[in-house]
Amino acid sequence: MLTENAQPFNILLVEDELADAHLVRTAIRECKAHCNLHHVVDGLEALAFLRREGDRYGSQPDLILLDLNMPRMNGREFLAAVKADQSLASIPVVVLTTSDAERDVATVYKLGAAGFVTKPVDMREFIEAMENLLGYWLTLTRLPKRE
């Protein structure tokens, strides 16, 4: 159902936990979305990737899925850096985390997040959540044109 777009959808996953990255990848595969997933393990690596890709290929991801608790540069710092960078600020960032603390929710929206999703514990619910999320961003929403 999510395969209508001819061009694949580029997603950058910023997640330090390989097991969680694997779950996201599995969920995306399960819901058969037509997209490329690139995985980096922290904010610094993500920034480096975004700047390198932007320079080299001129193709930025359509969506960033961001974990909050990571070593070196955590999700909040990364989010602030992205929104402060004019060439990156237009990329929607959805926070995907285990936390459901009200404080975190308010903070990331203030920092410019496009969404806050708590990872469901149940695998079926997790897949459903990814399906909804990608459905929203791939088909329902119009995104800025890739540079």
Add this chain to the structure above:
Amino acid sequence: MGKTTTQNEGSNFSALYRATAAAVLVWIASIGGFLFWDIHVAKEHAENLARQEVRVRFNKDMAFRSWVTSHGGVYVPVDEHTRPNPYLNVPERDIETRSGKKLTLMNPAYVMRQVMVDFAGQYGVPGHLTSLKLMNPANAPDEWERGALLRFEQGEREIAEFAEINGQPYLRQIGAFVVEPGCLKCHAEQGYKVGDVRGGISISVPMQPFLDNVYRDIRKLLLPIGAIWVLGLALILTLMLQVRRRIEVQQASEFSLRKSSAEISRANADLTRFADVAAHHLMEPTRRLSSYTQLLERGLAAYPEVKADQDVQEPLQYLQRDAGRLRTLVRDIQLYLAADQPRGEVRREDANLVLANATQRLSAQVQQARAVISAEPLPPAIIDSQRLMDLFVILLDNAFKHGRPLNEQAVPQIGVSGERDGTLSRYRVSDTGPGIPAEYRERVFGIFETLHGAGGGSSGIGLAIARRIVESRHGKIWIEDSAQGGTMVVFELPDGE
């Protein structure tokens, strides 16, 4: 904090010192007052004695003078000491007896003067006969007597007063003597009529001996009274020191209590924080354990013969069950830790509305349990609606799970009621189940206590959470028998901030 404590101690002691000073003042005033009163009474007594004495002497003098007057004077032999009175001009002032003895007439004034002068030593008290119209200048009145004589002319007849003579205290009494027929014999020439005031007899009693008595009595009193005074002061000071020591001990123990209570609450806060962080970090692997167990199960779907194998199926089932249990556990720990903090504004909440929302949220369980919930009108409570909702959800959920009637056919009846009681609101949630034996009614509020063994999707922390919510609002929660013999959980939420 330390500064405030010192200030408090200072003010406590200053109150004690003020009270002590007041006690000392009252004590000094009482003893002083007593002494003053005693002196006053003793003096009065001495004065009365003096008055009595002066009156006796005065009356005697008056009687003596009257006696002389009544005889129109008396004739006495003339000698060196008793010369004819040059101021007395009457016929037959000087007479001679047949045997040639010379006699002269002594008028009352002369007699009195001689007696008073000659026997002053026996009298002990100087007496005096005086007048404003003198015949003998030696009888001239002194200042006080002149004043008294002038007052006699205004109609007074007797005056007794304390006055000083040569700087010494005296009780002085002066009585008027009135012109009688006998007086005119000598005084007619001065123009007196019968009834006129002729002059006065004055008596003066020195007060010093009486006062000396008073002072001696008082000096005798001074030692015991002084001893009592000192004893009283010592008692007051001892009491003050005792009280001060008690206050010091109390303050010291209060201080150490405050200190240890601050340490306890800090340790408690640390532990809570630790538990919170630990639970948060436990949640991630717990979630992944669940997810991967499910992924494993899904992956095995491609290998039905492996999945059907008992050695695979059973471990997988346990893995799933424990993953779920771990999830509930960590989730409940987080709920428990958060239960003492309000989630939203603490205000007057309509409990009826909150109960309706809770029932709505539990609609699946209500249907599954085929339970009937009957709610009476509930009083409002001061709390945040989120946690009031949690309370009702926990208690209703418990009633569904543990309040099933023994008779499987019977419909579970869950009753919710409540009332205001002074400044608190009381709520009851009762079921028609088997009830909880008295010895377990306190235990079920402990963490991870359940009376029904493992499983059932409950970690046994619900009542502990409920208690933490209620106690954070300074309320109470406990279990009673319901009217139908089931369990009735009662909780009270006091008003206040």
